Amino acid sequence: MKTYSGPKALTEYVLYQSRHKANKTFPILLVQGILAGMYIAVGAIGYLKLASGLSDPGLGSFLGALVFPMGIIAIILMQAELYTSDSMVMLAVYTGHTKISKILKILLLILIANLIGAILIALMSTGAEIFNEKTLAFITEKAVHKVNMPVGKLLISSILCNFIVSTGVCLAYSCKEEISKVVVVWLAITVFVLSQTEHVVANMYYLFVAYFNGADISLLQIMYSLGVAAIGNFIGGGIIVSGANYLLAFRDIEKNDKPEE
Numbered sequence: 584m585k586t587y588s589g590p591k592a593l594t595e596y597v598l599y600q601s602r603h604k605a606n607k608t609f610p611i612l613l614v615q616g617i618l619a620g621m622y623i624a625v626g627a628i629g630y631l632k633l634a635s636g637l638s639d640p641g642l643g644s645f646l647g648a649l650v651f652p653m654g655i656i657a658i659i660l661m662q663a664e665l666y667t668s669d670s671m672v673m674l675a676v677y678t679g680h681t682k683i684s685k686i687l688k689i690l691l692l693i694l695i696a697n698l699i700g701a702i703l704i705a706l707m708s709t710g711a712e713i714f715n716e717k718t719l720a721f722i723t724e725k726a727v728h729k730v731n732m733p734v735g736k737l738l739i740s741s742i743l744c745n746f747i748v749s750t751g752v753c754l755a756y757s758c759k760e761e762i763s764k765v766v767v768v769w770l771a772i773t774v775f776v777l778s779q780t781e782h783v784v785a786n787m788y789y790l791f792v793a794y795f796n797g798a799d800i801s802l803l804q805i806m807y808s809l810g811v812a813a814i815g816n817f818i819g820g821g822i823i824v825s826g827a828n829y830l831l832a833f834r835d836i837e838k839n840d841k842p843e844e
Contacts, residue, residue, distance in 0.1 A: 591832040593753055594674055597825070601675035604664070604689055612664060616693040619663035620700020624788040626654025628708065630776060631789075635721035644777065651785075652772035655748070656765055659755055666694040666784060666813070667745045668752045670821035677829040690821075694783070694813060701787035709795040719796050726793030729786060730804035734811055737781060741815020742823070744780035747771060749820035753828070783812035 604612070629650035637643035658665050669690060675681040708714065714722065732740070751771020755764040775782065790805045 593756055594678070594828050594832040596756055597671050597674045597828075598678060598680055601672035601681065601686070604669070604672060605675075605681060605685060609692070612689065612692055613696050615662070615664040616666075616696020617700040617703070618661070619658050619665040619693075620697035620702075620784055620787065621704050622657040622661075622663060622700075623654040623665070623697070623782075623784045624701045624704035624708075625657075626651040627785055627788045628704075628713070629653065631714070631718055631722060635718040648773045648776035649769075651776045652769045655751075655772045656768055659752070659764060659768060660761065664693045664696070666690060666697050667748050667782060667816045667820055669693055670745065670817050670819075671749055671752070671825045673821035673825045674829055677826065678833070690817070697784045698787050698809075701784060702791050705788055705791040705795055708792050714792075714796070722789065722793045722796070723798040726790050726798050726800055729781070729790060730800050730808045732781075732808070737808065737811045738815045738818075740779075741781040741783065741812040742819040743778065744775055744782050744812075745816040745819030746823055747775040747778065747780070747819075748782065748816075749824040751775075753824065781808075781812045781815065783809055783816050786812055 607615075630647035632647070633650060634640075634643045634647035637646070655665070655668075657663070658668075672686055672689070673683075676683045676686055729737075748771065751768050754767040754771060758764045758767060786809060790800065790808060794800055794802070794805060
C-alpha cells in the first residue's frame with residue numbers, strides 16, 4: 584500500500600481525494616455522509632457510558648476517550664464522508680484545481696448528511712432507552728454547557744479540535760499498514776476527546792440526544808452551537824492544516840491553468 588509522507592505527497596493525495604469526491608453522485612455522498620454521522624455517534628455512545636458510569640470521573644473520561652476513536656477509524660477504513668476531515672479538500676482550491684463554490688457545496692452536503700446520521704442514532708438511543716439517569720444527567724450537563732458557550736470560546740475550541748483531528752488523518756495517510764493507521768488515528772482522536780474541544784459532528788449527537796431526552800435546550804441554541812462549531816472546524820482543517828501543507832508544498836505541485844467548472 585502506497586504511503587503519503589510529507590507535505591508534497593499529502594497534498595497530492597488530498598487533491599486526488601477532492602477530485603474523487605467531486606465525481607461522486609449525490610446519493611453516494613449522501614449515504615456515505617449519513618454513515619459517517621452514525622459512526623461518530625456510535626463512538627460517542629461508548630464515551631458517554633464510560634465517562635458517566637465510573638466513580639472516578641478522571642478514569643471514566645480517559646476510558647471514554649479510548650473508546651470514542653472507533654467512529655473515526657470506521658470512517659477511514661469504510662471510506663465514509665466526515666465533514667471535519669473532508670474540509671482538507673480546500674487544498675484543491677488553493678492549488679487552482681477547483682472552484683471554492685464547488686468544494687463548499689460538497690462540504691455542505693456532507694455536513695447535512697452527517698447531521699441526519701447523528702440524529703438517527705440519537706433517535707434510536709432515545710427509543711431504546713440505552714442511557715440510565717446518571718448518564719442522562721451527564722449528557723444534559725454537557726449539552727447545556729455547549730449551547731451556552733460564548734461565541735469566541737466556541738470558535739477557538741472548534742478550530743483547535745479540527746487541527747487535532749485533521750493532523751491525525753494526515754498521519755493516517757502517511758502510514759503503510761492498516762494497523763498503523765488505526766494506531767495513529769486512535770492516539771490523535773483520544774487527544775481530541777481528552778481536550779474537550781468542539782467537534783461539530785460529535786456535538787450533533789450529544790445535543791440531539793439531550794434534546795430528545797428532555798434537556799432544557801432549544802433548537803435555536805443547538806443550531807447556534809453547531810453553526811459556530813462547523814465554522815471553527817472548517818478553519819482548523821480547511822485553512823490551517825490544509826493551508827500549511829500547501830505552503831510547504833506549493834512549489835512542487837503542478838497547477839492547472841483553469842479551475843474545474
